Amino acid sequence: MKLPRLFSTTAVRLAFRYTLVYLVVLGLVLGAFLWTTGKQIDARLETELERELSALSKTQAQYGNTHLIDIINRKLTAKPESGRYYLLVAEDGSRIAGNLLAWPDEADITPGGTVQTEWFDEEIIPGDRHGDDALLPAIVSEFDDGSRLLLAQDVPQSGPLNEVTEILIEIVGAAVVLGLVMSIILSRTILRRMDTISNTAGDIMTGDLSQRIPISDRDDEFDALAGRLNLMLDQIQLLIKGIREVTDNIAHDLRSPLTRLRNQLEVTLLEDRDPQEYRNALTQGIAETESLIRTFNALLSIAQAESGNHRAEWGTVNLDELAHDLADLYRASAEEKGQQLELITDNRSVITGSRDLLAQAIGNLLENAIKFTPDGGSIRLQVIPGRKTVDITLSDTGDGIPEAERAHVLERFVRLESARNTPGNGLGLSLVQAVATLHKAELLLGDSGPGLVVTLRFPQLGKNRGQETAPTG
Amino acid sequence: MHILLIEDDVQAAEYLVKGLGEGGHVVDHAATGDDGLHLALTGNYDVIIADRMLPGREGLSIVRMLRADKNQTPVLVLSALGEVDDRITGLQAGGDDYLVKPYAFSELLARLEALTRRSQPMDLQQQLQVADLVIDLRRQSAARAGQQIRLQPRQFRLLEYLMRHADQVVTRTMILENVWDFRFDPQTNVIDVQISRLRNKIDKDADRPLLHTVRGTGYKLSETP
Numbered sequence: 100m101k102l103p104r105l106f107s108t109t110a111v112r113l114a115f116r117y118t119l120v121y122l123v124v125l126g127l128v129l130g131a132f133l134w135t136t137g138k139q140i141d142a143r144l145e146t147e148l149e150r151e152l153s154a155l156s157k158t159q160a161q162y163g164n165t166h167l168i169d170i171i172n173r174k175l176t177a178k179p180e181s182g183r184y185y186l187l188v189a190e191d192g193s194r195i196a197g198n199l200l201a202w203p204d205e206a207d208i209t210p211g212g213t214v215q216t217e218w219f220d221e222e223i224i225p226g227d228r229h230g231d232d233a234l235l236p237a238i239v240s241e242f243d244d245g246s247r248l249l250l251a252q253d254v255p256q257s258g259p260l261n262e263v264t265e266i267l268i269e270i271v272g273a274a275v276v277l278g279l280v281m282s283i284i285l286s287r288t289i290l291r292r293m294d295t296i297s298n299t300a301g302d303i304m305t306g307d308l309s310q311r312i313p314i315s316d317r318d319d320e321f322d323a324l325a326g327r328l329n330l331m332l333d334q335i336q337l338l339i340k341g342i343r344e345v346t347d348n349i350a351h352d353l354r355s356p357l358t359r360l361r362n363q364l365e366v367t368l369l370e371d372r373d374p375q376e377y378r379n380a381l382t383q384g385i386a387e388t389e390s391l392i393r394t395f396n397a398l399l400s401i402a403q404a405e406s407g408n409h410r411a412e413w414g415t416v417n418l419d420e421l422a423h424d425l426a427d428l429y430r431a432s433a434e435e436k437g438q439q440l441e442l443i444t445d446n447r448s449v450i451t452g453s454r455d456l457l458a459q460a461i462g463n464l465l466e467n468a469i470k471f472t473p474d475g476g477s478i479r480l481q482v483i484p485g486r487k488t489v490d491i492t493l494s495d496t497g498d499g500i501p502e503a504e505r506a507h508v509l510e511r512f513v514r515l516e517s518a519r520n521t522p523g524n525g526l527g528l529s530l531v532q533a534v535a536t537l538h539k540a541e542l543l544l545g546d547s548g549p550g551l552v553v554t555l556r557f558p559q560l561g562k563n564r565g566q567e568t569a570p571t572g
Numbered sequence: 573m574h575i576l577l578i579e580d581d582v583q584a585a586e587y588l589v590k591g592l593g594e595g596g597h598v599v600d601h602a603a604t605g606d607d608g609l610h611l612a613l614t615g616n617y618d619v620i621i622a623d624r625m626l627p628g629r630e631g632l633s634i635v636r637m638l639r640a641d642k643n644q645t646p647v648l649v650l651s652a653l654g655e656v657d658d659r660i661t662g663l664q665a666g667g668d669d670y671l672v673k674p675y676a677f678s679e680l681l682a683r684l685e686a687l688t689r690r691s692q693p694m695d696l697q698q699q700l701q702v703a704d705l706v707i708d709l710r711r712q713s714a715a716r717a718g719q720q721i722r723l724q725p726r727q728f729r730l731l732e733y734l735m736r737h738a739d740q741v742v743t744r745t746m747i748l749e750n751v752w753d754f755r756f757d758p759q760t761n762v763i764d765v766q767i768s769r770l771r772n773k774i775d776k777d778a779d780r781p782l783l784h785t786v787r788g789t790g791y792k793l794s795e796t797p
């Protein structure tokens with residue numbers, strides 16, 4: 100796995116994005132923490148300064164400046180590193196005592212007030228102080244003799260607050276590194292799993308349709324996906340096998356009549372013939388093409404029903420009306436053979452579907468029934484509404500289909516031995532099956548003892564009947 | 573009839589021009605969609621035959637342009653696309669009839685005849701008559717030479733259709749489409765049986781038959797065969 104590819108993966112990109120969000124949030128939390136803690140420290144300092152100043156002021160009032168100077172010096176020697184600054188100046192501003200070198204001129208600080216943050220020039224701060232000028236909290240008191248005392252506190256640089264900040268920054272840094280490492284590990288795992296799927300896809304594209312994605316025993320979402328994809332591949336392979344069979348069948352079934360047609364035309368051309376002979380040959384040729392076209396159209400109808408995605412012409416179909424119209428069309432043909440065509444319908448069995456395809460399917464069944472029922476037999480077309488389904492059944496008094504053959508006759512171009520001498524292309528029931536599947540209907544072949552009973556069991560639309568009369572809008 | 577044929581298959585077009593010409597029609601042929609549209613918009617045709625798949629411009633787009641131009645010349649759409657939906661799209665685009673390849677030439681001819689006759693208004697009639705055969709559309713009754721003929725409702729519709737297209741050849745598919753509203757290809761001779769039953773009723777006792785079989789094509793209701 101190359102590194103650039105790793106960084107272009109979704110996992111790493113997401114990890115980067117989340118790390119960034121995480122950093123911003125941490126920054127905000129840290130800022131808020133520092134701000135509130137700083138506030139608390141400031142408040143404590145202020146009280147300290149105020150308290151000390153008032154104590155020193157009391158000392159000055161009781162014992163005078165000499166004593167005050169003494170106390171300041173003692174404090175400075177006791178805690179030289181405390182960061183506390185003292186400055187006592189006389190009325191004229193000259194320095195009397197303290198560790199500040201001069202009165203901060205920039206500071207606009209009024210005696211007797213509260214603690215204020217003021218600018219202190221670097222030059223008046225003793226020792227080797229970090230940085231330059233400083234912004235320090237300070238407080239001033241003026242005594243009766245006109246002398247003034249200033250107290251200020253240097254903020255320690257490496258105080259407890261800074262230590263907390265440092266720890267926090269270290270944690271954030273560790274989190275960022277950990278996040279990145281995790282995301283790289285994660286995306287490597289994902290990439291490895293994806294690569295197996297991708298490689299299988301590549302194999303299949305080169306033509307080996309039998310390849311399947313290996314499934315691990317982890318039973319995770321990748322295995323679930325691989326399982327689904329494998330099922331899809333099974334289905335595709337099945338469909339392709341079906342298409343191959345159809346192509347073979349077409350080749351087989353169209354080849355013979357095409358050969359006949361061609362030979363006929365060739366033989367006719369061999370010698371000079373009289374016009375009547377030519378006419379006969381041509382008429383025969385046209386009849387031959389007609390049967391070819393018929394087979395062809397039947398195959399197209401099956402393909403159309405099986406593809407199932409052309410549903411513009413779908414609508415509600417009243418099965419009783421349809422059965423009625425079809426019986427109307429075929430009754431004469433049945434009666435020609437001395438057969439009785441009986442129609443039994445309910446009034447309102449409605450389904451959603453394609454009227455043309457349904458008509459063709461039921462028409463095929465009727466044609467079969469008429470063809471295979473002996474003269475004088477009877478055929479019954481029935482629409483039987485059930486609770487959740489509606490059946491169209493067609494029963495006849497013919498020879499029926501032996502149970503072992505029933506599944507077989509639904510395949511394309513299959514014709515039973517007993518039907519060899521009747522006209523037909525063996526596509527009729529295949530179309531019925533395709534139309535049934537398209538309409539989510541079951542096609543059942545049974546025994547009507549004697550004879551065949553074919554049932555098309557449709558899911559009933561009846562639940563929606565009320566909606567037709569309901570007001571709209 | 574003056575016919576415009578828009579078809580890019582040169583051989584097919586040649587046969588059609590020849591066949592239609594021998595049938596006494598004048599045919600202009602356009603091999604591309606743009607030529608076809610130009611001719612259709614400028615010429616004065618009785619009927620237009622338009623193939624759907626054409627170089628440059630699709631057949632249906634020609635129909636749409638014509639209809640947008642308020643041109644009501646009947647159009648028969650030819651197509652190699654066979655799905656039911658394609659037929660519906662074709663008719664929605666403004667086509668008047670739709671024929672799927674491969675088709676029989678006689679079927680094309682019969683449909684062209686039906687299209688050009690249909691443009692004449694005839695809905696207001698209450699009676700149709702061919703020779704001594706009369707049907708009353710309001711009372712749904714038929715009589716031959718003054719003798720009432722008993723017909724089943726569907727037989728009456730079949731007869732009405734044949735009479736509306738008197739002296740024209742109607743094919744079996746046209747009958748199936750217009751009388752039963754079915755668009756499929758029966759594998760048996762259902763229509764022939766229906767016609768022979770109707771013939772039994774209207775021609776049986778008459779000295780001159782009116783319902784003729786046109787070999788290889790269909791049927792014709794006419795005084796002369």
